[in-house]
Amino acid sequence: MGGEIKITINSEQDWKDIVHRCFRCGYCKFTQNFSDFNCPSYRKFKFETYSTGGRMWLIYGIINGEIQWNSGIANVLYACSTCGNCIENCRFDKFNDFLVDFIEAARVEAVNNGFCPEKQKVLLERTENREMFNPYGEINSNNEELKSKYNLPDNAEWVYFIGCTSNYRQKNLRDATLNFLKKAKIDFTLIDEHCCCSPIIRTGQTKPVKDFMNYNLAQIKNTGAMKVITSCAGCYRTLKKDWSKFETDLGIEIFHTIELVKKLLDEEKIKFKSEYNKKVTYHDPCHLGRHMGVYEIPREVLKQIPGVELVEMKRNRENAWCCGAGGGVKIGYPEWAVEISGERLEEAKQTGASEITSVCPFCRTNLSDANQKYSMNFEIIDIIEIFDKLDYEIVD
Amino acid sequence: MNKENVFEQLEHIVGKDFVSNREEDLYIYSQDPGASLPRHVDFVVMPENVEEVQKIVKLANQEKVPVIPMGGGLTLSGLIIPVKGGIVMDMKRMNSIIEINALSKYALIEAGVTTGQLLSFLNENYPNLQPPVPDAPPSATIAGNVLIHGSGYLSQKYGNHGAMINGLEVVLPNGDICKMGSCAVSKYWFARGPIPDLIGLFISSFGTMGIVTKLSVQLFDKPKFREVVFGLLNDPNDIPNILLKITETGLAEDVLIGMQDKPDWMKGYVFIIAYVTGESQEEIDSHIKIFKRIYRKAKARYMKTAERIRKVYLEKPIFAAAAADYRKGGGFEYVGANMPLENLPEAYKKGAEISKRYGIVPTLGSRLIGGTHNIVMFFSYSFNRADPKDMENAREALHETNKLALELGGIPWKAELSGQQLILKKMDPNYKKLFNTIRSILDPNHIMNPGNWEVK
Numbered sequence: 001m002g003g004e005i006k007i008t009i010n011s012e013q014d015w016k017d018i019v020h021r022c023f024r025c026g027y028c029k030f031t032q033n034f035s036d037f038n039c040p041s042y043r044k045f046k047f048e049t050y051s052t053g054g055r056m057w058l059i060y061g062i063i064n065g066e067i068q069w070n071s072g073i074a075n076v077l078y079a080c081s082t083c084g085n086c087i088e089n090c091r092f093d094k095f096n097d098f099l100v101d102f103i104e105a106a107r108v109e110a111v112n113n114g115f116c117p118e119k120q121k122v123l124l125e126r127t128e129n130r131e132m133f134n135p136y137g138e139i140n141s142n143n144e145e146l147k148s149k150y151n152l153p154d155n156a157e158w159v160y161f162i163g164c165t166s167n168y169r170q171k172n173l174r175d176a177t178l179n180f181l182k183k184a185k186i187d188f189t190l191i192d193e194h195c196c197c198s199p200i201i202r203t204g205q206t207k208p209v210k211d212f213m214n215y216n217l218a219q220i221k222n223t224g225a226m227k228v229i230t231s232c233a234g235c236y237r238t239l240k241k242d243w244s245k246f247e248t249d250l251g252i253e254i255f256h257t258i259e260l261v262k263k264l265l266d267e268e269k270i271k272f273k274s275e276y277n278k279k280v281t282y283h284d285p286c287h288l289g290r291h292m293g294v295y296e297i298p299r300e301v302l303k304q305i306p307g308v309e310l311v312e313m314k315r316n317r318e319n320a321w322c323c324g325a326g327g328g329v330k331i332g333y334p335e336w337a338v339e340i341s342g343e344r345l346e347e348a349k350q351t352g353a354s355e356i357t358s359v360c361p362f363c364r365t366n367l368s369d370a371n372q373k374y375s376m377n378f379e380i381i382d383i384i385e386i387f388d389k390l391d392y393e394i395v396d
Numbered sequence: 397m398n399k400e401n402v403f404e405q406l407e408h409i410v411g412k413d414f415v416s417n418r419e420e421d422l423y424i425y426s427q428d429p430g431a432s433l434p435r436h437v438d439f440v441v442m443p444e445n446v447e448e449v450q451k452i453v454k455l456a457n458q459e460k461v462p463v464i465p466m467g468g469g470l471t472l473s474g475l476i477i478p479v480k481g482g483i484v485m486d487m488k489r490m491n492s493i494i495e496i497n498a499l500s501k502y503a504l505i506e507a508g509v510t511t512g513q514l515l516s517f518l519n520e521n522y523p524n525l526q527p528p529v530p531d532a533p534p535s536a537t538i539a540g541n542v543l544i545h546g547s548g549y550l551s552q553k554y555g556n557h558g559a560m561i562n563g564l565e566v567v568l569p570n571g572d573i574c575k576m577g578s579c580a581v582s583k584y585w586f587a588r589g590p591i592p593d594l595i596g597l598f599i600s601s602f603g604t605m606g607i608v609t610k611l612s613v614q615l616f617d618k619p620k621f622r623e624v625v626f627g628l629l630n631d632p633n634d635i636p637n638i639l640l641k642i643t644e645t646g647l648a649e650d651v652l653i654g655m656q657d658k659p660d661w662m663k664g665y666v667f668i669i670a671y672v673t674g675e676s677q678e679e680i681d682s683h684i685k686i687f688k689r690i691y692r693k694a695k696a697r698y699m700k701t702a703e704r705i706r707k708v709y710l711e712k713p714i715f716a717a718a719a720a721d722y723r724k725g726g727g728f729e730y731v732g733a734n735m736p737l738e739n740l741p742e743a744y745k746k747g748a749e750i751s752k753r754y755g756i757v758p759t760l761g762s763r764l765i766g767g768t769h770n771i772v773m774f775f776s777y778s779f780n781r782a783d784p785k786d787m788e789n790a791r792e793a794l795h796e797t798n799k800l801a802l803e804l805g806g807i808p809w810k811a812e813l814s815g816q817q818l819i820l821k822k823m824d825p826n827y828k829k830l831f832n833t834i835r836s837i838l839d840p841n842h843i844m845n846p847g848n849w850e851v852k
Contacts, residue, residue, distance in 0.1 A: 020726045020782040024429050025717035026468065026535030033519070034512025034534040046442055046488060047416060048469065049424045061423055064782065066434075072420045092721050 015105050016063050021095050022056035024048075028086035028099070032319045038089075040322050040329075040340045041080045049076050052086035052099055059106045074115035077106050081340070082202055082327035084290035088318045100291075107204025116205060120328045124205040127212075133194035134164040135331075141167055142192035150178050158188035159225040161216075161239065163232035164195050165361035173361050176388035177231040177257055184264060184394050188229070191219035198238040198287075203328040213243050220252060231257040231384055233285035233360035234326070237292055256288065257384055258359045262297045264394070265304050274391035275307030280381075281353040282310065283344060283367065284320040285360030298359050298383055305386060311351040313344075321347060323358075325366035341370035345378060355379040357386065397459050399438065406441050406483070409451045414442040414489065425466075425477075425484045429720065430729035431779060431790040432474030432812055439483045444490065446565065446573060446609045453607065454571040456483060456843045464845045465603040467540025468510060470532055472729045473812035475544070475602045479847025487537065490609060493517055496525070500586040501615045502562050503527060507539040507608050511713060514538055518615070526550070526618040528557040531716045531763070539611055544810045545600040547765050547772050549712060550616055552643075552650045555766035557613075558599040562588055565610035566598060569839035577612065585612030597834065600810070603845040605838055619673030621680045622649070624709045626699040627668035627691040632744040635666060636737050636768075638694035642670055643767045645690065647683050649673045655744055656759040658722070666744070668696060669709060719759065725780030727787060731794055732809040733775070733801030737768045743804050747775045747797065754793040772809060773801070816849055 029051050031038040042051045049058065058076060061067040082100045090096035110116055123135045133140045143162070146152070160181055166174040181188050193216055197209045220228060230236050233256070240254045264270050282302060288294045295317040302310045315321045324330070324340025344367065348356050356378050358364055368380045399417075406415040416422070417439050427434040438461070443449045456463045462482025469476050469486075478484060490506035493514060497504070503514060512534025514527050530541040530548035541548070546557040554560065563577025563585040576595050578587040588595060597605050629638060635653060642648050652669040656662050668691070672683040688698045708715060720728030735743055740762065748758040759776040775797045779790040798808045798815040802822055808815045820828060832851045838844075 018724075020780075021721070021724050023717055023720040023726050023728060025470070025533040025720065027533055027717070030512055030534060031516075033516045034510070035516035035520070036513065046414070046486075047421050047424070047440060048486070049421045054424050057424055057427075058420055060782070067419065067423050070419060072418045076420055091715055091717060095724075 015098065015102055018095065018098075019056055019063065019102050020060045021092060022053050022060075023092075024051075024053035024057060025091070026051065026053060027089045027091050028052040030089055031315060032089065038085045038315065038319065038321065040083060040324055044336060044339070045079060050079060052090070052103075055080065055103055055106070056099070059102060062106070062109070069110065069113045069115050071115060071117075074110045074117060077103060077110055078117055078120060078203070078328055078332055080327055081286070081322050081324055081329040081337075083286040083322035085322070088290055104202065104204060108206055109204070111204045116203070117332055119332045120203040120205070123199045123203055123328065123331060124208075127195045127197070127200055128208055134168060135195060135199040136164055136168045138168040140192075140194070143167075143190040144192075146178065147190050150182060152189045153187075154189065155224040156187045156189040157225055158186055158227045158229055159191055159220045159223055160188050161193055161196070161228050161230040161235055162190065163230055163235040163361065165234070165365060166232055170361040170364055170382075173231060173364065173382045173385060176382065176385040180257070180261070180384055180387050181229070184260070184269075186260070189223050189225070191216070191223060193219065196235045196238040197242070198234040199328065201238065201242050202326065209242075210246050213246055217247075217250065217252070225252070227253045227255065229255045229257055229260060231359065231361065231382065233288035234362055237287040240292065256294065256359065258294075258298050258301060261301050261384070261387070265301060269394055269396070270392055271395050272306050272390060272392045276305050276386055276390055277307035278355050279309045279311060279353045280355040280357050281313050281348050281351045282316070283313070283323065283348075283356055283358040283363060284317055285358055285363045286320070286322050286326055288359060289320060290318060298357075301383055302357065305390070311353050313347045313351055315347065323363040323366045325362045330362070330366060337366055338370045338373055341366045342374050345370050345374060345376045348378065349376070355381055357381055357383050359383055397461050402455065402459050402461055403439060405455050406439060406452065409448050409455070410441055410443055414444070416440045425486075428469055428472060428474055428477060429727065430472035430474055430812070431727065431777070431787050431794060432477060435474070435477045435479060436481045437478055437484050438481045440486055441483055442486045442489045446567060449485070449567045449607055449609050450571050450573060452483065452485065453567050453569065453843075457570065457841050460841055460843065462843050462846050463607070465607045467507065467537030468532070468535045470536045471540070471544060471810050473810050473815070475810060475812070475845075475848065479813065479845075482843075485607065487539070494610070496522055496615070497584070497586065498522055498525065500584060501525065502585055502612045503538075503615055504585050504610065504612045505538060506610055507537065509538050510534055511536050511538055511541065515712060522615075524618050525615040527613060527615055528554075528560050529713050530557065531714055533717050534713050538613055539608055542611065542613060543599055543608060544602070547763055549650055552648055552764040552767065554614075554616060556770070560614040561595055561599070562586060562612035562614060564595055564598060564608050566606040566608050568606045569841070569844050574606070579612065602810075602848045604835060604848055605844065619649070619675070621674045621677055622710065623672050623680045623684065624701075624706055625670045625672060625684055625687045626701045627670070627687070627696045628699050629666035629668060629696045630664070631695070632666055632741045634695050635740050635744070638668060638691070638696055639737065639764065639768055641690045641694050642687070643764065645686060647672055647686065651764040652761060654761040655748070656757065658757045658759075667699075719776055720778055722757065722759065722778040723780055725778065725782060725786070727779040727781035727790065728776070729790060729794055730774045730776040731797040731801060731815070733773050733798075733806040734765070734809055735762070735771045735773045735801065735804065735806035737771055739804040739806065740771055740773065743773050743800070743806070746800050746804075747773070750775070750793055750796050750800065751777070754789050756790070756793060773806065813847065817852075820849070820851060
């Protein structure tokens with residue numbers, strides 16, 4: 001098995017040496033205009049402990065021995081969707097970028113000290129299960145059936161990395177992506193993929209990550225592909241940001257599907273023959289937005305689809321309200337996760353939109369769960385699924 | 397105290413989700429970002445309404461448990477850390493903006509409303525009105541700020557923020573709910589009098605007289621245009637003269653003075669930061685001209701400023717936490733002393749000497765409160781929280797600075813425990829006696845933030 005991740009802020013300074021820089025000034029809790037608290041965890045639990053500042057101080061308390069690990073501390077660290085609102089609002093430069101890293105690094109310590117909560121442990125157990133290799137507990141799909149259905153080659157320029165959520169829970173999104181890639185005449189194939197490890201990285205269970213990465217990279221390279229595309233914001237963040245912590249040069253380029261769509265639109269290669277006459281709003285997935293800085297591309301794509309009326313929610317882009325699924329919250333605190341999405345749906349309602357679009361299967365899952373729970377009657381749809389409903393052709 | 401019983405009763409009053417005796421929560425509430433050492437907390441509780449506050453206070457009286465009210469927890473001087481254990485009452489769930497009266501210009505709010513929240517609410521719904529905003533992060537509460545005799549934006553023009561209180565709803569130590577100010581007589585919370593003014597009892601008393609649950613604060617017209625005019629002085633002895641010249645014009649909304657040795661280019665200068673307002677850009681331009689002339693006549697010079705810095709100073713709330721990050725060590729505290737103008741030059745000189753003696757980069761500042769009637773002077777000490785010796789060093793520097801402020805005829809503001817004792821030592825004995833008598837009558841069981849303002 002591979003070594004454990006040692007998250008290092010830079011080559012010289014370990015995170016444990018700088019975490020005490022947090023002053024607990026509280027900017028991290030807010031929206032950008034301070035109108036309300038925008039940290040889902042602080043908003044829910046309200047004790048200062050559940051602010052990012054509280055977490056930084058707890059982590060430092062553990063480091064300096066003032067407080068010892070216990071299940072309560074672990075609970076505080078895990079009751080965070082790692083949405084990154086704190087990163088956007090903390091005013092301490094060269095510190096704010098690492099706030100989520102600190103929390104994830106502390107979760108690694110929690111795991112090492114035997115305080116990983118039981119519910120989150122399941123993610124690792126399933127991912128390491130040799131019949132599954134995914135956090136959903138499904139039997140691993142080697143994707144051969146899909147390859148044959150879509151007539152995909154063994155060797156290609158691109159690999160579509162489906163991701164566990166799309167492959168096991170949001171198959172419509174997966175199929176829409178496959179349809180788009182085929183229609184766009186992209187030379188692509190699929191691999192017998194194992195989990196990208198986003199769920200276990202986010203929950204501090206990092207032990208097997210390097211092995212999983214190496215396995216997936218080998219699979220990708222066996223196809224001869226130099227480019228990987230995914231429709232999952234979580235996979236995108238993990239492949240692009242987390243994997244590079246192990247391997248500075250992965251030897252592949254990583255794209256989100258929405259980037260390819262935008263490129264084709266810019267090159268005027270997509271010719272629409274029908275309209276999508278809907279009022280839609282766009283939910284920024286944290287893993288694509290605050291974690292990777294991609295805000296405008298999905299919006300630009302939506303604006304170019306004929307008939308689409310794009311309306312913004314009050315909190316958007318860097319200021320977006322998280323869907324509540326990330327960081328292990330969906331499995332650890334399922335009811336709260338849906339509550340968080342419920343708040344997003346209320347916000348969407350104020351826009352008058354009938355559809356909520358996004359580009360993340362995990363957001364789609366959680367928003368859909370809330371939609372059902374609160375009987376909100378939205379259509380929750382990925383942008384790539386909108387393309388599946390449209391008549392268009394790709395011109396050379 | 398039967399801790400189990402108290403905990404159960406607190407749960408009964410506020411619900412299980414809003415009371416804690418968990419180790420991790422008590423750890424966080426046992427300290428603040430200042431230099432005070434951590435102190436023991438027994439419970440943290442978050443009431444939702446005045447009735448719950450009332451019940452908690454009655455329970456505390458019955459069980460003789462201290463109660464410590466907390467707003468944003470940003471006084472830095474440990475005022476919300478219990479001295480004798482007890483219940484920290486975090487007010488954040490009481491966060492309603494109840495009424496904005498745009499004619500009588502006040503906001504009626506609950507005690508947990510943050511400055512960020514009110515500022516944002518007014519910007520969106522009443523763009524012509526502005527609240528008093530302290531030099532603090534947006535999580536500071538309006539109530540916390542005004543009740544510690546705070547200052548900040550608008551202080552030069554309208555006085556200290558404590559003076560901007562129109563009325564209070566207070567849960568007294570015996571559990572009675574008491575309304576003060578015009579609201580004691582009228583349905584409007586528009587003024588403080590004209591009835592015997594007892595509101596002062598609750599200002600700067602750090603929760604020792606009762607728990608404020610609701611308050612009315614004055615709002616002010618927001619000028620259409622606002623600009624910051626920077627100036628430079630070479631000699632701190634010239635500070636009183638230039639401040640007098642500035643206030644004579646009646647044009648300054650706010651005035652700040654700063655002197656610091658880092659970055660290097662700032663060393664040796666006194667910086668003047670004056671805010672001017674107007675109905676038009678022409679008016680602003682003419683005010684800037686006047687200030688340039690005043691600066692010249694008062695041995696100062698006008699300083700052109702980079703757009704980035706200008707924006708920082710025009711931002712509300714100003715990014716005050718930047719001062720806390722000088723050492724990148726997460727620790728910061730300052731002595732904010734109310735000083736008479738005549739002794740300001742000496743305070744600057746001696747303050748810098750104290751800083752140097754403790755190996756801290758001199759970082760001094762001041763703000764005018766109601767013209768030159770009062771100056772709040774800041775002697776700032778940032779420290780490395782990870783280094784206990786550095787924290788101890790900061791505590792000693794703070795203590796020496798408190799002594800200096802008192803020697804120069806000033807009074808340390810929101811002083812930590814040792815600073816409070818220095819003030820009490822110098823206080824008129826009969827004032828002290830009166831204060832203690834009132835306190836004992838109101839709070840015979842000494843449950844309200846005991847240890848603070850403790851007359852020994």
